[in-house]
Amino acid sequence: GVCPVVYMQGSTRRVGIMTDIHRRFLQLLMTHGVLEEWEVQRLQNHCFKVHDRNAAVEKLEDFINNINSILESLYIEIKKGITEDDGRPIYALVNLATTSVSKMATDFAENELDLFRKALELIIDSETGFASSTNILNLVDQLKGKKMRKKEAEHVLQKFVQSKWLIEKEGEFTLHGRAILEMEQFIRETYPDAVKMCNICHSLLIRGQSCETCGIRMHLPCVAKYFQSNSEPRCPHCNDYWPHEIPEVFDPEKEREAGVSKSTRKSLRSRQH
Amino acid sequence: MLSKPRGRGRPSPHTDRDRGGGGRGDETPSTSRGPGSAQETPGSSWSLSASAPAPGARTQKQLELKVAELVQFLLIKDQKKIPIKRTDILKHVIGDYRDIYPNLLKLAAERLQYVFGYELVELEPKSNSYILVNTLEPMEDDAEVRGDQGTPTTGLLMIVLGLIFMKGNTITETEVWDFLRRLGVYPTKKHLVFGDPKKLITEDFVRQRYLEYRRIPHTDPVDYELQWGPRTNLETSKMKVLKFVAKIHKQDPKDWPAQYCEALADEEKRARPAINAPASLLNSEMGSEGLGQGSGTQRHRAKE
Numbered sequence: 001g002v003c004p005v006v007y008m009q010g011s012t013r014r015v016g017i018m019t020d021i022h023r024r025f026l027q028l029l030m031t032h033g034v035l036e037e038w039e040v041q042r043l044q045n046h047c048f049k050v051h052d053r054n055a056a057v058e059k060l061e062d063f064i065n066n067i068n069s070i071l072e073s074l075y076i077e078i079k080k081g082i083t084e085d086d087g088r089p090i091y092a093l094v095n096l097a098t099t100s101v102s103k104m105a106t107d108f109a110e111n112e113l114d115l116f117r118k119a120l121e122l123i124i125d126s127e128t129g130f131a132s133s134t135n136i137l138n139l140v141d142q143l144k145g146k147k148m149r150k151k152e153a154e155h156v157l158q159k160f161v162q163s164k165w166l167i168e169k170e171g172e173f174t175l176h177g178r179a180i181l182e183m184e185q186f187i188r189e190t191y192p193d194a195v196k197m198c199n200i201c202h203s204l205l206i207r208g209q210s211c212e213t214c215g216i217r218m219h220l221p222c223v224a225k226y227f228q229s230n231s232e233p234r235c236p237h238c239n240d241y242w243p244h245e246i247p248e249v250f251d252p253e254k255e256r257e258a259g260v261s262k263s264t265r266k267s268l269r270s271r272q273h
Numbered sequence: 274m275l276s277k278p279r280g281r282g283r284p285s286p287h288t289d290r291d292r293g294g295g296g297r298g299d300e301t302p303s304t305s306r307g308p309g310s311a312q313e314t315p316g317s318s319w320s321l322s323a324s325a326p327a328p329g330a331r332t333q334k335q336l337e338l339k340v341a342e343l344v345q346f347l348l349i350k351d352q353k354k355i356p357i358k359r360t361d362i363l364k365h366v367i368g369d370y371r372d373i374y375p376n377l378l379k380l381a382a383e384r385l386q387y388v389f390g391y392e393l394v395e396l397e398p399k400s401n402s403y404i405l406v407n408t409l410e411p412m413e414d415d416a417e418v419r420g421d422q423g424t425p426t427t428g429l430l431m432i433v434l435g436l437i438f439m440k441g442n443t444i445t446e447t448e449v450w451d452f453l454r455r456l457g458v459y460p461t462k463k464h465l466v467f468g469d470p471k472k473l474i475t476e477d478f479v480r481q482r483y484l485e486y487r488r489i490p491h492t493d494p495v496d497y498e499l500q501w502g503p504r505t506n507l508e509t510s511k512m513k514v515l516k517f518v519a520k521i522h523k524q525d526p527k528d529w530p531a532q533y534c535e536a537l538a539d540e541e542k543r544a545r546p547a548i549n550a551p552a553s554l555l556n557s558e559m560g561s562e563g564l565g566q567g568s569g570t571q572r573h574r575a576k577e
Binding site: 019020024025026029031032033035039042043046049050070071073074076079095097102103106167206 | 337338340341342344345348349350352353383384387388389390391407409412413415416419420421
């Protein structure tokens with residue numbers, strides 16, 4: 001069936017049309033918590049292949065915008081972000097209205113959700129964006145719901161890592177890009193005084209670099225872009241010399257080459273039958 | 274998303290688009306219970322942070338939001354493959370909007386079909402529990418791009434469903450294990466892929482309504498019979514299962530003439546409209562007005 005074009009009140013956005021290509025895409029997208037851009041592209045290609053081999057695969061951005069125009073009335077969207085460590089683009093289906101009907105609420109028990117909340121607060125309050133395992137586990141007695149032992153809490157933290165809500169590095173935990181994509185609005189509203197913001201992109205900052213003189217902060221990928229090919233990086237706010245190492249800008253081509261050379265060798269082997 | 278701490282209102286749905294009567298047509302306005310009386314029940318992980326609707330009227334946006342919540346709720350619940358009970362829907366999502374529950378459910382069902390390609394279906398007539406049935410044909414290559422591996426346990430389910438069908442639609446638990454043992458699957462031993470096969474077959478698949486598991490009276494030692502559950506008939510068919518069995522044996526479905534005939538008859542029954550079609554939401558909750566699309570008559574199953 002075709003849904004008539006609807007002009008939503010107050011918005012000039014034209015609502016697109018769903019076909020089975022878009023539906024399959026959404027269904028399969030929902031089986032992931034978060035995806036990298038190449039995975040989303042692969043998914044789109046697959047859906048076109050299944051339903052309309054001959055059609056040219058639409059540009060990903062337009063394809064997603066089309067779907068989002070329809071998802072708008074359901075208060076969800078396919079949101080794009082970048083990871084805080086190396087700036088790679090990621091996508092997740094996120095809730096636009098801050099209700100509690102969420103993926104996370106279903107997958108975890110009350111005490112587990114509270115453990116996450118505690119870890120989140122420690123992460124936000126920290127200087128580095130990391131909370132140590134020890135500090136998180138020490139709060140286990142304060143959790144709502146069923147009593148949880150430290151050993152169990154360690155296991156729960158690993159569950160968060162596996163389902164991509166947290167990242168672990170050397171016994172310390174920070175937010176996964178997925179969590180930031182999903183919860184940015186919630187975090188900014190709930191902890192308005194404690195949150196840090198990036199001086200460049202003006203979104204939530206959990207990890208990044210900061211100016212030692214004036215204290216402004218920037219995401220690593222924002223630093224990379226801002227200071228790209230700048231031999232004398234200076235703080236955009238106070239002009240003092242920027243003391244940190246400038247990371248590389250994320251290059252999807254370089255990534256793909258590294259991956260392709262492995263898979264080309266593999267497919268060449270199979271073609272030799 | 275974590276539920277917000279109590280005392281914080283969420284972004285207000287009370288817009289200026291409040292039309293007189295709330296645009297709900299003929300329904301009588303719900304009684305107001307005042308702000309803060311929302312459905313936050315202790316222990317409920319779904320506590321709504323929504324404030325109760327303003328006296329008399331509900332805005333278009335509030336209704337939209339309610340439908341959106343319902344759609345999300347159904348999608349998330351269905352991922353666990355456990356039928357969604359009407360009581361849970363009313364308790365965790367609908368709340369104060371109970372008076373327009375059928376409308377909300379109908380709108381949610383439309384969205385689920387149009388946007389996601391899922392049909393909201395009542396598991397059995399009058400059971401007041403629902404599942405989502407995929408109207409898109411699953412493709413083998415889907416497995417490569419899924420994020421959840423489509424669960425390897427579905428392989429085990431298909432084997433059991435096949436067994437049941439080939440044995441005349443009912444089988445004893447003893448017979449099941451006699452067969453599975455030959456595949457290296459035991460009731461008492463942990464399996465590399467399936468984990469706990471006994472729990473899967475006698476508990477999980479039953480809870481998900483793929484199987485029925487009933488005690489056979491007067492058996493000693495006690496034995497149980499296994500049959501297809503209501504969800505199985507909605508999600509697959511005798512013909513599909515027969516084809517699966519044939520494929521494993523590298524034979525043709527027609528090599529089992531009795532089962533093939535039965536599967537053919539089943540296909541014919543499915544193609545016939547209305548009477549034997551599964552109780553689609555739109556027929557059961559809304560009476561037979563339904564809607565053209567997804568009204569449970571013609572369902573899109575690609576004929577193979």
